[in-house]
Amino acid sequence: MKPKYLQFCGINSFSEPAEIDFEKLLRGGIFGIFGDTGSGKTTILDSIVFALYGKIERARGGVGSDIINYGCDRAYVNFEFETESDEGRKVYRIEREIRRKNSLQKAELILIDGDRRTSIGDGKVSAVNALVQEIVGLSFDDFKKCIALPQGEFAQFVKAEKSERLKLIARLFGLEEYGEKLNARVREKYGFYLGQTQFCQGKLSGMEDVSKEAENSLKSALNESLSLQKAAEENFSRAQERYNLLRSAYEKGVRAAQVEKRLAELSARAEEISEKQQAIARYGGAAAAKKYGEEIQSLRDKILREREKSKMFEERGKSAAQKLADLEKRAETENFDAKINECGASLARAEYIKQDSELLKSKQTERDALKAEYKKFAMQAESAERELSDLTEEKRSLAAERQKAAALGDPETLLQKNFGGALLRGEYSKSFEYFGGRLEKLRADYPADGKLYFAVERELTEKQAHYRSLLEQTVEGRSPDEIFKSFQNLRETRDALTKREHRLELAEQEARRRKEEAGSKLAEITEKGARAKEEIDSLQTKINEVLGGHSDYNAFTAHLRASVSSYEKAKQEIAGALEKARAAQNEAAAAQKECEASVKLFTENLAAAEKNLAEELEKNGFQDLTEAQGLLARYPDIRKTQEETENFQREKLSLEGQRSAYADAASVSEEELASAKEEFENFSAARQKLFSDIGVFESRLKEVSGKLTEKLLIEKQLKHFQGRLDLLEKLRSLIKGNNFMEFIASEYLSDISASASETLLKLTGGRYFIRYKQGFFVGDNYNGGELRAVFTLSGGETFLVSLSLALSLSAAIYAKSLRPIEFFFLDEGFGTLDEKLVDTVMDSLEKLKNTHFSIGLISHVEELKHRIDNKIIVVGAAEGGSSKIQINY
Structure with a gap:
């Protein structure tokens, strides 16, 4: 930049x-x-x-x-x-x-x-x-570090203690994160893995009885119980089959008598059940009709309520609108901002009123000096104008003489067209070589970039081509002596006119410069004078008017501050009232609109409900809603009635089927049945105990196997956490204090020293270079490259070293921008x-x-x-x- x-x-x-x-x-x-x-x-x-x-x-x-x-x-x-x-x-x-x-x-x-x-x-x-x-x-911080170099600080920097030097480098390059910040992150990680290790160790301490041997013991007990399961199942099945056959025969005999008795009871209720079945068939229609009737009444009530609410919100909105209009009119009439600004302006003017009289005297003195200066430059402008008028007349005379000389011909044209040959070829050759050399130097020393470069390259190329063309021409005409004599005469005449014209131009430029300078000064003085007059008038008016007739300055300012406080309070009160009024108006409008939408929706739903009611009554053969409601009243629990008829039919069919099934039932005594039952219960108990044992073994085996898997996983995690903990412990010892940050800072200082050496070698003619080895040392190439401590250097040498380091440091910071410094x-x-x-x-x-x-x-x-x-x-x-x-x- x-x-x-x-x-x-x-x-x-x-x-x-x-x-x-x-x-x-x-x-x-x-x-x-x-x-x-x-x-x-x-x-x-x-x-x-x-x-x-x-x-x-x-x-x-x-x-x-x-x-x-x-x-x-x-x-x-x-x-x-x-x-x-x-x-x-x-x-x-x-x-x-x-x-x-x-x-x-x-x-x-x-x-x-x-x-x-x-x-x-x-x-x-x-x-x-x-x-x-x-x-x-560059960021703000980087710009400060590399654009303004505190050379005096660097002179101290090269001789500073190691700790102070490392602190500066850490601050300039943001290396603090490799010091205490890195230590804090490592401590945090160490604490995390220490906690995880202790957590795993705690969990393992409760799993000491979980082992592979315990798992194998449970597996053996389970296999032994499983081997006894087949015999127990066979005994149980035989006893169960015999008991079931005897019990079935015995129960059939008892059940046959019960079936006949129950069938007689059911036949007595046949007419009652038929009536209830008809009611069940029409019950759904009656319930639907009742629902539509209730819905119709509810919708009518809602429509009435929403219309009343809409009217209420309409009145509320009108009231809020009127209140809003009144408040807005009051705010516009009061115009508190203008009043507050006016009081603030008065206070600001009063703040500086004590200094204005002295400033007024200063401005009046300044204006008097400007008047004298204006007179001086006005005379200079007048003198320059007269001189320009005289020079204009002299230039007209010179133009007439030049016109006469031009009629005789141009000396260069005469020489160029007629002299030719070897006399001019040497000059043309020198010019051709000169412009060619300048073109080569331009291309070698400067990058091909920018408008200026290409403009210069084009000009040099054209000049070189021009002299190449002249070299290639052949010349015929008068003898060289005649041509050269004519050329000299024409050139002497032209040079005399040119010198005279140049003198007039210089004189005219000087006169114009003095005129422009005087004009510029006059304009500047006029502008300053106008500003001074405005400031004087403003100050005078301000002194006269700022207190507005008040003689007590403190009372005047106290009154203004009290007025500002009053106006601001009133402004806030009106602003709060306006906000509340707008909110009330918007809420009323939104609520009224919502009510109107509800009325429309409820009306549409009412028409649909009335239509559905008519269709439902007709479909189920009801004369009106009252008849449907009567049916519902007779059967308040239709589900129970329906269940009653279904149970009746189901029981009747079941009993009739059982009557046929029990016709050929065999006769079994109670003693035979009791003996078979006792045998069956004994085998069932033995079987159940075996099942229970197998379940216990399987459950315990599953538990032990799961804990064993968990134990192996925790042991693996413990090994991982312990390994990380060991690594972090080593890392803590390596970066203890600011060791790591100091290492990085030392690397930066080494790189900066190497870069600074290039500058120092240039500044000292190749004599001195810089090395950093836990401190700055200067090498002397005139003494075999021997290193010297920086405190042995003279004041001038210390300046060169610190300047080289400062430039190297600045370049290192600036390099982040990828732009040249x-x-x-x-x-x-x-x-x-x-x-x-x-x-x-x-x-x-x-x-x-x-x-x-x-x-x-x-x-x-x-x-x-x-x-x-x-x-x-x-x-x-x-x-x-x-x-x-x-x-x-």
């Missing part, structure tokens, strides 16, 4: 606008920012950071109204910068503003392509911030610099700068200020005033 233009106002000590043209400043590759401590040098960098990221590190929370100058109600920054992209170089402009009242920001990002400007980012602050970070390629600020950070160290600083910076890399030096050292041509002088703000910027190119 390379800055092009910066304008800012209202930030820190700058209450008045300030602007910087970085394109002019960066032409020399090096520029300086100089000023006393506290004058506002760092505010320039703060403004760039605020423009790009919307926050400043020195402000509370990064950003807020506290960065705004106390005399301003807002702060703004306009910043243009150029950056490399996949499509080539692009220029962007970001405009950002922050208000004191609510710390609200506005931001706009603009892509500049020649005269075309395109706004991007939708004007949303969050979208603009994201786009800027993507374009620049083109510009940075260097805060040299020394209290004083002797002449030798000043030479070292300047020589180093001169070696580092190039067309693609510029350096800004921030300092308050006078010697450096005199050694740098392009510079910004920051003058601190006087009491009640603004810091100012003076720029020297």
Whole structure:
């Protein structure tokens, strides 16, 4: 990224606008920012950071109204910068503003392509911030680390203790996560696996009696019981068969007598059952008719209730609408916002009224000085205008003489068409070779990219082709002496006219410059005078009118604050009442609409129910609903009646079938049946006991087998958790304290030292290089590469080492953006610099700068200020005033 233009106002000590043209400043590759401590040098960098990221590190929370100058109600920054992209170089402009009242920001990002400007980012602050970070390629933290290099800190950094040095590297590269954070994560994992191990050990302690031997013992007992099961089943089956045969014969005899008796009882109820069956057949229709009748009555009741509710909600909505209209009219009539703003404006004006009289005197003095300056430049403009008029007349005379000379011919044309041959071939050949060499150097030294490159390449190619064409021409005509003499005469005449014309042009340019300068100054003075007059009039009016006739300042401001409080309270009360009225109106309208929809639905359902009732009565032969209801009343429990008829039929059929079955029943005594039953019960008990034993064995075997499987799984898990626990224990010992973070930081320092060596070798003519071995050491190639401790270096050598490390560190951070580093600020950070160290600083910076890399030096050292041509002088703000910027190119 390379800055092009910066304008800012209202930030820190700058209450008045300030602007910087970085394109002019960066032409020399090096520029300086100089000023006393506290004058506002760092505010320039703060403004760039605020423009790009919307926050400043020195402000509370990064950003807020506290960065705004106390005399301003807002702060703004306009910043243009150029950056490399996949499509080539692009220029962007970001405009950002922050208000004191609510710390609200506005931001706009603009892509500049020649005269075309395109706004991007939708004007949303969050979208603009994201786009800027993507374009620049650096986060807010990374930008601070690699664009502004605190050189003084790095001078201390190279000599610092190991722990302090590692802390800085960890902070710059975000390595804290490899220190205590990593330890915390390992402790967390260790605690987890320790808990899992203890949990598994606890579960295994309750499974000591679970083993493969216990499982095999249960299997043997189960197999033995299963082998006795067949004999027990055979005995049981034989006894059961004999008992069942005897019992069946005995029961048939008893049952035959009971069947005859019951059949006689059922025959006496035949007529009653027939009547109930007819009622059952019509019962469903009667129940359906009753249901439709109840539904019809319910729907009629609902329609009546919904209509009454709809009327009630309609009245409620009208009442709410009237109340809403009254409140809105009152809010419009009262206009509390205007009253609050008016009181706030009065309070703000009263806040500064004590300082306005002194400011008025200052503005009147300033206006008197502007009047004197206006008179001076008005005389200069008049003098320049007279001189331009005289020069115009002289140019007319010169034009007539040039017209006469042109009629004699052009010397170059004469020489080009007639001189030819060997006299000009040498000159043409030199020009052809010159432009060819420049073309080759262009292609060798610069990448084929950008409009400027292709424009220069096209111009050189055309020049080379032109002289090639001249070399190929043959010349015929007069003798070379005659042609050359004519050429000299024509050229002398033309040169005399050209010199005269050049002198007139220079004089005219100078006169126009003085006229334009005077005009610009007059316009500037006029604008300043108008502003001063407006400010004087405004201040005078403000002093006269701000108290509005009140003589007691405290009473006046107290009255205004009380009024604001009263207006805000009344405004909130009306706003709350409006919200309630709107809610009541909306609720009434919604409820009324819901009631109307319900009436429509209930009416449709009523028609359907009446139709269904008529169809049901006709289908089941009822005269009306009353007849159907009578049937239902006679049989309140139809299910019981239906069950009664079904049981009657079923029992009758069953008894008739049994009568036939029992006709040939054999005779069995009670003694025979009792003997067979006793035998059967004995074999059944033996069989049941065997089944019970088998069930117990199977259950216990299943339980033991399941626990055995679980035990094996837990033992496997325990082995896994114990292995992880052992690994974590080793890891804890390896990363104890900050060992791992210090290892990574040392690797970073080694890489940075290797990169810094390239810069240091360049700055020292190949003499010094840097190595990191638990500290910084400098190798001396003039002494066989022997390493020296950094504390043995001179002040100038320490500066070169720290500068090389700072640049290497900045490049490492900037590398994450995948873009080249083109510009940075260097805060040299020394209290004083002797002449030798000043030479070292300047020589180093001169070696580092190039067309693609510029350096800004921030300092308050006078010697450096005199050694740098392009510079910004920051003058601190006087009491009640603004810091100012003076720029020297």
